[in-house]
Amino acid sequence: MTTTGVGASVRRKEDLRFITGKGNYTSDINRPGQAHAYFLRSPHAHAAIRSIDIDKARHMPGVVGILTGEDLAADKIGGLICGWMIHSKDGTPMKAGPHPALAQGKVRHVGDQVVVVIAETLAQAKDAAEAVVVDYEVLPAVTETAKAQAKGAPQVHDVAPDNTIFEWALGDKAATDAAFAAATHVTRLEIVNNRLVPNPMEPRAAVGDYDSGTESFTLYTTSQNPHVARLVLSAFVGIAPEHKLRVIAPDVGGGFGSKIFIYAEETVCVWAARRVGRPVKWTSDRTEAFLVDAHGRDHVTHAELAVDETGRITGLRVKTIANLGAYMSTFSSSVPTYLYAPLLSGQYDIPAIYAEVDAVYTHTAPVDAYRGAGRPEATFVVERLVEVAARELGVDPARFRRKNFVRKFPHQTPVIMAYDAGDYAAALDKAMELHDVKGFPVRRRTSARNGKLRGLGYSAYIEACGIAPSAAVGSLGAGVGLWESAEIRVNPVGTVEVLTGSHSHGQGHETTFAQLVSDRLGIDINSVSIVHGDTDKVQFGMGTYGSRSGAVGMSAIVKAVDKVIAKGKKVASYVLEASEGDIEFKDGRFTVAGTDKGLGFGEVALQAYIAHKFSGQELEPGLKEGAFYDPTNFTFPAGVHICELEIDPQTGVTTIERWTAVDDFGELINPMIVEGQVHGGIAQGVGQALLEGTVYDKDGQLLTASYMDYCMPRADNLPSFNVGMTKTRCPSNPLGIKGCGEAGAIAAPPAVINALTDAIGSEDVPMPATPQAVWQAVQRANRLKAAAE
Known part of the structure; x- marks a missing residue:
């Protein structure tokens, strides 16, 4: 092996330009004669647009053009699409409401784009936007996932009665019901997977340019997949024929899924460039990002686990309501379905699984893929169920997991996936050794003497990576090959x-x-x-x-x-x-x-x-x-993470004392970069578990629209990570690679919550487990303990 070849921890070539400020991001790009766009957004979560008056605004200094949804319609510019078709249990297709890039007739969430003002400078565009008068008829809104389907709830789209996009199911219901009927023990949990706002370092941006000589467009944009952006904008939105549209995604400062999708702003910028005869540039500010970038997670789930008299898991049953927000985003329908339910088997040999998923509209920002995309939600369900079942049975959680691990490969799960290779017990054994689990009781007693509560939590995760082969995803409803x-x-x-x-x-x-x-x-x-x-x-x-x-x-x-x-x-x-x-x-x-x-x-x-x-x-x-x-199968990274933490019961402040991660990513090209991906993923997962939570009020106002209200993880929230690897080569690609980018974000939330509930002695701990939430959980547990005594 050479010092720079496969398997070497080569320092990143690109970092020099990034850390010296020489990167080339979309917002760094300036075209000759460009104008600046500012979007006037809805202050209401749900309202009819009675009229839009732009007369005063269009005569203000520097204004180049003011465009509305009527202008989009006049140019026959289509709406944004969801590219993954899901059918309900009864065979009917999902109910996708219209999603114009500028609102037409109605607004459906706070931040919805209503008018774009284009001016010589951004300041002039903002000034002119203040002179635009929009007459709204404010309507009732629904924002809560669990209440979206309630009788009498305000309708988001007329095409979706009861705000239901689809009622989907996967698995064998009869076999699963039989497993529960024969079970000697059933564990039941109500689980809320909290909504998150992706926060890449670089906000989204777009520059649209039009060359009248060649009748061609160029779009510079912060995209994770510029080719798909060009395909959608040409074939479905109707901006231009594909050979007349060039999409460039230069340096992109983080994405985490939120930059996969085709958004309204980039659509409008490239379309408007032709309308005004000038390049048009837009850069999001951070509050805009909170309001309109696709959010993540937001599931409400009832989950059950069946166990027989020998301690073997025999069945798993799940009913999930998934909030997709006000509009269907590019891949949103796939996240709570085929990226979620097929991973509900986890690392376990579960003979019967049945999952039902209702996807709903609400008057909130759209929800789509965010780091892990469905797999964190599935892992949280499985790992919380397994942990609680072990506690209810009085069995060591590690031993209960080991007893139920898949051991023979390949392994066909009852929910589509065929695991090709792995050694789950090896990862558990190595993680326990690296973490010094045997020394935990001593550390717990030491914490108790200091008036603190200490807990230890496991998370044995698995994920499906690669999002291919094309034949497989096509059969599941994907509109493209992968x-x-x-x-x-x-x-x-x-x-x-x-x-x-x-x-x-x-x-x-x-x-x-x-x-x-x-x-x-x-x-x-x-x-x-x-x-x-x-x-x-x-x-x-x-x-x-x-x-x-x-x-x-x-x-x-x-x-x-x-x-x-x-x-x-x-x-x-x-x-x-x-x-x-x-x-x-x-x-x-x-x-x-x-x-x-x-x-x-x-x-x-x-x-x-x-x-x-x-x-x-x-x-x-x-x-x-x-x-x-085009690979022959998904890849299946897996591993075990162990979180050990300490709680101050007087304040609810949680301190993560130790973190051990042992992952199987197959062959590694650059171990240093892989470890960095693990670190970053854990940080995001800890953020979800302890700090991050998106909150809307009943009127649909986003109460967490800035870093003053939405708490991101910082270095002092995290310990030094103890990272180890096991390896089983992936047989479905020539390199034996499995993928590492999302593992930490998938594994971390259940590890944290399992540790917290272990410390407190109660399963009633929500995410995010803020100091207030933890303090309240401690108080509830103490009251229950006192009542029992």
Whole structure:
């Protein structure tokens, strides 16, 4: 293994420009003659628009144009779409209400886009927006997930009676009911998975540009998948034919899922550029991000676990209400269905599972994929049930898990997924050893002497990554294939450009992708550059989400590299005057087997373009190859996280004292980057468990619309993490990679809540478990204990 090859902890190549302020983000882009957009947003969660008066505003200084939903309709610009079709149990399709990029007739959540004002400067646009008069007829709103389907609840969309988008189910109901009928013990829980606001470091931004000479558009945008953005904006929204629309996603400062989707603002900016004859730029402020960026989670669930007399889990039954907000977002329908219920088996050999999911509209911001997307929600349900069942049965939670783990692979779950490889007991054993679980009772007694409560919680998670193969997701309702593409361009001097359909927004692709290529071709890592995020440079790709960049994106690169090597052998055979079958390639050299005759990779590259030796032959000049890769299965990272924490019962303040994470990600390209992904995921998961919670009042006003009201995790909320790895190679891709980007966010919330409930001695602890919530839980537990005595 070389110091920069696969398996080495190479420092990230891209970080120098980021930490020195030399990144190139969408908001850094300025086009000649550009104007600035400001969106006038609804102050009401639900209202009819009686009229919009722009007369005064359009005459104000600097105003270039003012556009409304009527202008969109006049230009036949379509609404935003949800690209994943879900059918209800009765076979009827989901009820998708209209989602215009600028409101038409009604607004459905606070922050809904009503008018866009375009002016020479942002300040002028804001001033003019204050002069726009919108006459609203305010209507009643519904914001609570559990009340959306209540009789008489205000309707969000006429097409969805009782605000129900679909009533979906997965699994064998009869077999599951039979398992519960025969069970000797049943654990029941009411679970709320709290709504979150994704908070990437870089807010969203867009610059739309129109070239009247070529009648073509360019959109610069903060996107995790620019090709899909171009596809949707051209084929469904109707901005322009696909070959007349270029989408560029430059450096993107974090996404976590929230930048997968096609939003109103980028749609309006690129459309408006033609309307006003000027480039149009918009950059979100943080409050706008809170109001309109797609939120995450927001499930209300009743869950049950059946256990037989031997302590084996025999059945799991779940009924979930999933809040999708006021509009269906790009992939929102897939999150509480096929990204959620198929993971309800967890790491456990559960013979019968039945899940019902009702998706509902409310007068709140749309809800879509957020780091983990459905898998954190499923893991929270499973790991809370398993933990509580063990406690109710008086069994050690680790022993109960081990008894019920899947042990033989491949393993077909009763809810679609076929786990291909794993060793769950090995991860549990290693985590317990690294954490020193045996020493926990002593540490707990020490805390008690100091007037503190100490608890320990496990989370044995599994996730499905890659979000492919295409045939599988297509059968489940996805409107696109989920393969990935790559192109390897070898220059005459032997340097290499890698064009990938994946997109990096902080994961370190410029380093890991270059590591892979340099390792395979035996060339210096600095001779490899990574190109992504531009639909005019990369033919097509599916972007980055679902921890798919390694398993799917890098596998496409491997296929393309193998084609380059194969052609390089042909070139070398001509130059070296040897049979192609005798050419070997190793460590960057093409050699004739059994001789010292050979050429370096760069020499062969040059000869490929000179082409003197094979001019007129069947071999074409040049050295450039492309590939598409569609895997045969999802990948299944898994692991065990252990959280140990201490509570001050007088204040409810929780301090995480220890955290151990043991994960199986298959083969690792760059262990340092992988560990960084684990750290970041845990931080987000701890944020959900202890700090973050989105709150709307009954009128639909967002009460947590800034960092003063919405608490993000900080360094002092977290301990130093003890990270370990186990490895079972993934058989469904050539690299054996499983994916690591979402694991921490999936594993962390149940680990924290299991530790908190262990410390308090009560299962009644909500997320986020703020100091106030924890203090109240301690008081309730003390009252119950006193009453029992």
